[in-house]
Amino acid sequence: MRSWLGAARLVVGVAVRADPRRAVLVMVFVPLFNIVAATQALGLRWMVDGAVAEQFTEALTGALVLVLVTVFVHQASAVATDLRQVLQQRVGLEFDRRLMNLCAGPAHVSHYHDPKFLDTAELVRQRRTEFGGAFAALVENAGLLARFVGAVALMATVSPTLALLPLCIVPLAVAIRWQANAVAAAEVAGAEADRQRAALLTLATDPAAAPEVRLYRLGDEIAARHRAAFTVSARRRETARARGAVAVAAGWLLFCAALVGGLYVVTRSALSGTASAGEAVLVLLLGTRLVGATTGLSWLIGWLRRSLHTVALYQRLADHPVSGANATNGTDATNRTDGANRTDGANGTEGASGTDGANGIEGADGTDGADSANGTRRTSGAGATNGGRSRDLPRRGDLVLDGVSFRYPGEATPALGPIDLRLPAGATVAVVGDNGAGKSTLVALLAGLYPPSSGRITFGGTDLARVDPAEWRGRVTAVFQDFCRFELLARESVGVGRLSAIDDREAVGAALESAGAATMVAQLPAGLDSRLGRTFPDGTDLSAGQWQKLALARGRMRTTPEVVLLDEPAASLDPDSEAELLRRYLAPTRSTADAPITVVVSHRLTTVRDADLIVVLHDGRVVECGPHAELVDRAGRYAAMYALHAAAYAAGPPTPASPSTPSSPASPSSPASPSSPPAARGSVLA
Numbered sequence: 001m002r003s004w005l006g007a008a009r010l011v012v013g014v015a016v017r018a019d020p021r022r023a024v025l026v027m028v029f030v031p032l033f034n035i036v037a038a039t040q041a042l043g044l045r046w047m048v049d050g051a052v053a054e055q056f057t058e059a060l061t062g063a064l065v066l067v068l069v070t071v072f073v074h075q076a077s078a079v080a081t082d083l084r085q086v087l088q089q090r091v092g093l094e095f096d097r098r099l100m101n102l103c104a105g106p107a108h109v110s111h112y113h114d115p116k117f118l119d120t121a122e123l124v125r126q127r128r129t130e131f132g133g134a135f136a137a138l139v140e141n142a143g144l145l146a147r148f149v150g151a152v153a154l155m156a157t158v159s160p161t162l163a164l165l166p167l168c169i170v171p172l173a174v175a176i177r178w179q180a181n182a183v184a185a186a187e188v189a190g191a192e193a194d195r196q197r198a199a200l201l202t203l204a205t206d207p208a209a210a211p212e213v214r215l216y217r218l219g220d221e222i223a224a225r226h227r228a229a230f231t232v233s234a235r236r237r238e239t240a241r242a243r244g245a246v247a248v249a250a251g252w253l254l255f256c257a258a259l260v261g262g263l264y265v266v267t268r269s270a271l272s273g274t275a276s277a278g279e280a281v282l283v284l285l286l287g288t289r290l291v292g293a294t295t296g297l298s299w300l301i302g303w304l305r306r307s308l309h310t311v312a313l314y315q316r317l318a319d320h321p322v323s324g325a326n327a328t329n330g331t332d333a334t335n336r337t338d339g340a341n342r343t344d345g346a347n348g349t350e351g352a353s354g355t356d357g358a359n360g361i362e363g364a365d366g367t368d369g370a371d372s373a374n375g376t377r378r379t380s381g382a383g384a385t386n387g388g389r390s391r392d393l394p395r396r397g398d399l400v401l402d403g404v405s406f407r408y409p410g411e412a413t414p415a416l417g418p419i420d421l422r423l424p425a426g427a428t429v430a431v432v433g434d435n436g437a438g439k440s441t442l443v444a445l446l447a448g449l450y451p452p453s454s455g456r457i458t459f460g461g462t463d464l465a466r467v468d469p470a471e472w473r474g475r476v477t478a479v480f481q482d483f484c485r486f487e488l489l490a491r492e493s494v495g496v497g498r499l500s501a502i503d504d505r506e507a508v509g510a511a512l513e514s515a516g517a518a519t520m521v522a523q524l525p526a527g528l529d530s531r532l533g534r535t536f537p538d539g540t541d542l543s544a545g546q547w548q549k550l551a552l553a554r555g556r557m558r559t560t561p562e563v564v565l566l567d568e569p570a571a572s573l574d575p576d577s578e579a580e581l582l583r584r585y586l587a588p589t590r591s592t593a594d595a596p597i598t599v600v601v602s603h604r605l606t607t608v609r610d611a612d613l614i615v616v617l618h619d620g621r622v623v624e625c626g627p628h629a630e631l632v633d634r635a636g637r638y639a640a641m642y643a644l645h646a647a648a649y650a651a652g653p654p655t656p657a658s659p660s661t662p663s664s665p666a667s668p669s670s671p672a673s674p675s676s677p678p679a680a681r682g683s684v685l686a
């Protein structure tokens with residue numbers, strides 16, 4: 001019950017903030033005209049009693065009341081509907097904004113690994129159109145309540161017993177609510193199956209999956225699993241609905257019996273002369289209207305129940321402990337800050353949580369004026385709950401991992417660590433290792449996407465746990481393994497890497513040039529202004545490698561990062577592009593004195609052999625670390641991997657190349673030609 005009251009309070013609060021005048025008008029108007037509507041029956045009673053008693057004034061007054069009230073109710077209801085619809089949209093928009101904020105606002109992304117969060121988020125996403133409806137449902141239910149109150153009051157003027165008639169609706173209302181509760185609980189229980197169903201539908205309709213779906217003839221299998229998932233969730237819903245239907249039918253029977261009884265009593269009274277003809281007509285009119293209203297009651301209560309349940313789900317999301325990792329180590333202050341924002345969101349208070357969400361991307365970039373402003377808001381929010389945040393993050397320094405380990409939320413074993421590692425300022429670092437060794441996890445930790453489960457990461461001696469993650473991420477630029485395909489204009493898709501420069505064609509052009517993507521974009525139908533992706537009919541889709549080049553350019557929008565993270569940045573690129581790319585990244589554009597720390601994850605060992613430091617990960621641990629020559633001399637894991645890799649290249653056409661030869665015919669100033677042998681292209685960094 002408390003959650004319903006909380007949900008209703010939140011909805012009303014959001015409506016009043018979204019549009020105070022309309023909200024107050026609707027909340028006063030709708031119950032008012034529903035009460036006034038009851039006086040139509042009073043007018044009719046006066047009219048009939050006046051006619052029977054041949055009292056012209058009474059009959060005329062009754063007729064006038066009837067006509068005026070009818071016209072008023074008609075007009076008022078049309079105006080209220082208009083106002084309500086506008087409010088409905090505004091409330092929906094506000095909840096959309098809050099929902100985006102809840103998902104994108106938290107400093108870390110650990111919540112995306114919690115199945116409970118994902119299930120609730122999926123339900124809320126599916127039902128987000130009901131947020132606006134929640135306000136409308138509240139108002140309409142308040143109107144219905146007012147109508148019943150009016151009917152009770154008028155019936156009481158005829159006989160106190162008759163006043164009980166509208167109250168006989170209560171058991172029916174309780175049964176309807178019980179049914180709605182049961183259906184909602186079944187929906188929550190079936191949320192996981194619904195999420196699976198949605199994922200299967202996406203799989204069957206996603207163009208990216210289409211080739212494999214056909215090749216492996218997966219269509220029927222997907223359809224069968226989709227049907228099975230539907231059956232699981234639908235069976236629960238249907239059972240709940242059927243059980244509730246029995247209770248609702250019993251409620252209806254009771255109400256109909258009471259109505260028939262009431263009409264019988266008043267008809268007998270009229271015939272015996274203890275009630276007037278007008279009173280009998282009044283009861284008849286109110287009674288039949290109650291039947292009409294009761295028919296709508298089920299729908300109205302169901303609507304209210306469902307929409308408030310959606311709001312309550314949103315509140316559950318808002319109250320979710322954002323990071324399971326933090327829950328286990330309890331040391332991360334950032335998420336406590338997020339907690340403060342969530343509370344704001346739940347209470348419907350404007351402020352930190354609102355600004356965070358709107359600036360989810362901006363906040364990441366602390367390098368420009370507009371973004372710094374947002375960064376300040378976040379940081380001050382952090383200070384409000386933490387008080388221990390450090391604002392004096394040095395511009396430059398070593399990045400040190402000290403006993404760092406990380407466990408994904410809900411996982412029993414750590415994916416990484418414990419590891420100790422020092423990445424010297426300005427160094428180029430290659431991270432290599434088998435699949436699942438923990439390379440991407442390490443990159444995510446360095447990017448501040450997750451807090452370590454234990455240990456600490458320091459930059460220039462400052463513990464990053466004491467730094468606002470947004471501020472830290474402002475110092476980092478990254479190309480993730482699962483980079484995002486922003487279906488925007490080509491220049492925007494790159495420009496989002498630094499929002500303040502999104503319209504700066506020169507900056508975007510320079511980033512494209514620097515990532516080796518300028519020619520590719522120039523060849524698009526409208527160059528920089530080409531719309532990308534399939535979302536819009538005039539969009540141009542790109543190859544995986546072309547999308548990756550844009551991601552690389554996006555990462556180049558930040559021109560003075562302290563740390564550059566590249567997680568398999570060339571996985572979709574051809575060997576020439578890869579060699580050229582790594583040459584660009586690993587040969588710093590800045591002087592050595594202020595060069596960033598560049599971390600490159602790659603499986604192609606020949607392309608990263610010239611990194612200052614090579615970190616070999618295995619089962620989440622650092623097993624070797626040092627420059628290429630040193631690791632080769634050590635004849636350990638790296639040497640074996642490298643020999644295997646080089647041998648594979650050496651065996652390939654057209655010209656075998658010696659893996660141990662550090663230099664190659666190609667050089668940074670003369671990138672490998674398309675016809676260069678792979679080993680030579682790989683050693684372009686030498």
Ligand SMILES: Nc1ncnc2c1ncn2[C@@H]1O[C@H](COP(=O)(O)OP(=O)(O)OP(=O)(O)O)[C@@H](O)[C@H]1O
Binds near residue numbers: 433481
């Ligand atoms: N979201 C996640 N939830 C739980 N475990 C995860 C998650 N992501 C990765 N892991 C686990 O963490 C470990 C390290 O994964 P990670 O992606 O960091 O490896 P990787 O070295 O980057 O692998 P690859 O070379 O295949 O990209 C693996 O055992 C993986 O199963």
